[in-house]
Amino acid sequence: MTNHNIASPQDFLKEIIFRKVSPTEDEWSAFIELWKPFKFSRNELITDFGAIENYFYFVNEGVIRGYFIKDGEDFNMGFSYQGDFSGVYNSFVSRKPADYAMDALTEVNGLRITHTDLMNLFESHKVFEKWGRLFNEMILVGLGIFVQSILADSAEERFRKLMKRSPHIIQFIPQKHLASYLGMTPETFSRMRKKWME
Amino acid sequence: MTNHNIASPQDFLKEIIFRKVSPTEDEWSAFIELWKPFKFSRNELITDFGAIENYFYFVNEGVIRGYFIKDGEDFNMGFSYQGDFSGVYNSFVSRKPADYAMDALTEVNGLRITHTDLMNLFESHKVFEKWGRLFNEMILVGLGIFVQSILADSAEERFRKLMKRSPHIIQFIPQKHLASYLGMTPETFSRMRKKWME
DNA sequence: CTCGAAACTTGATACAGATCAAGAAATCAC
DNA sequence: GTGATTTCTTGATCTGTATCAAGTTTCGAG
Known part of the structure; x- marks a missing residue:
């Protein structure tokens, strides 16, 4: 497994963001200062069903699982690894109670930002608004492939x-x-x- | 069926866009002039597999079907009706060949915009960049529900x-x-x- | 390290939904 | 309108994957 923790989580996040957009140094500073470290231990619940997701996560190390439960049975929606963003995203964007949950499959750490802070960032800096759109598009393309596979x-x-x-x-x-x-x-x-x- | 063609397609589109964002009159003018009318007849292929989707569609009247074919069998991804946006969206955003196609289930008309024009609009007007992000989020939420249903x-x-x-x-x-x-x-x-x- | 719990394997059986088939109904092009 | 084509229905059968069960291995908390 590649060892990304040689660099700081902040530098790792910077690398990922800069793959899509090119903020100025000032813009970057405004951005990165709003991301706070998080850490969860193995099997810890991160976001529960029914909660309104308040964070958007960036995974530095470890694995997060997104899942829902129907008739007592688990259904996994996907996994987030090093360098991935995570969170109960539909609740995060719609501000409605989460219809799936998220837990840590391993010890996991990284950075996260609150909904309010991210929205403010989008309002004040066009470059991040654009990043938000591009990020959504990337997720959409991935989901589309997943749906095709499940259907056919x-x-x-x-x-x-x-x-x-x-x-x-x-x-x-x-x-x-x-x-x-x-x-x-x-x-x-x-x-x-x-x-x-x- | 509700009859939306009393108003012009342009006014109909305006109504839909203004549900999410509030451009100024100048911004709206810059936006709407880039959308051109389209019309397809029943069963007409709109975008074929392997093409790079060049348009983003707004349906004024009629129904569009998105589908792919595997081992000679059709798999429908979804339908677009009056007031919906349409297009082979993952190809449109990724600029890669379409892995699903689109045809007209009925006579269909509306407005469409080219990729270049929409991207320029996003660059020049933050309000539309924001709309793009919000639109993506709406689609993501819908796809998430679809995936849950298919899985469980x-x-x-x-x-x-x-x-x-x-x-x-x-x-x-x-x-x-x-x-x-x-x-x-x-x-x-x-x-x-x-x-x-x- | 170790032992108890969780995860995995393997076989037997069950079943939801697919496939095949063939007639009935609806619809479209002319 | 009307005949041809497509779509829909209904029954019989088949099959991939689930379910149930019981043993084996792996793993992680202490």
Whole structure:
């Protein structure tokens, strides 16, 4: 696993933001001072169902899981790793109670900003408003691919695509969570894994 | 069906945009002059697979279908009606070849703007950049609900939710398309419809 | 380190929804 | 309007994946 904590979380965030937009030094200062460090321990609940998400997260180290529960069963929406943004984003933007929750799969740390601060930043600096739009577009493109796969691919195809895209993921995310993410049971996942490794 | 063509498409678009942001009259003029009328006839292909989507559409009248094809089978991603925006949006924003296509389910007309013009508008007017961000957020929230339903709901639940949300939809969208949108076969859709109406 | 809990594997069985088929109804192009 | 084409319905059968069950391995808290 790449070790990003040689640089500070702030520098890491800067690198990620500058991939999309180019704020001036002053703009950057105004931006970065509003992001505060956070830390959660393994299995800790970060945002619960029904809460209104007040933070937008940047993951420096660790893994966050987004999920919802239906009839007692977990459904994973996705995972956030080093260098990803995270949060119960639809609640964050709509200011409505969260219909999914978020917890820490490992110890996780990074930076986060409140909704108020981010909105103020958007109002006062066009460059960040633009970044917000571009970020949303990136998420939309990813979700679109996910939807196509869920609609059209068999369980086996979804499994194979995941293995091709991120073969290492199986090392640090429990299989039951990956199974849920792919829309299959842990048993089915296990059987496919066996078949795959032969 | 509500008859929106009493007002001009331009006024209709204005109403929709002003729900989210409040441009000045000058800003509005700069905006609206870049939107050009379009018209497609029933069953006409609007954007094909592999093309780079060059337009962002506003539907004044009619219905547009977004879909992709896998192993010869159609999968509908969604429909755009009066007052909706449309287009192969992930291709439009990413400038990569479209992985889904769009056609007209009925005669359809409205306004559209080119990618270049919209990007220039975003650059020159913060208010529209903001609108772009808010629009993306709205789409994200909707996609999130769709994903949750596909992952966790049975075919019957998805059917019932659609009937509750838009009971009239069955009047003007062929059942095979609705079936595909819900991720089931037309046969299954037909059986559920029968059960539902009893 | 260790032991108890959680995660994973593997086999047997069940079932929702797909597929196949063929007739009935609706709709569109002319 | 009307015939051809497409869509819809209904029944019979099939199948991928879920469910249930029971043993095995892994992991992490203390």
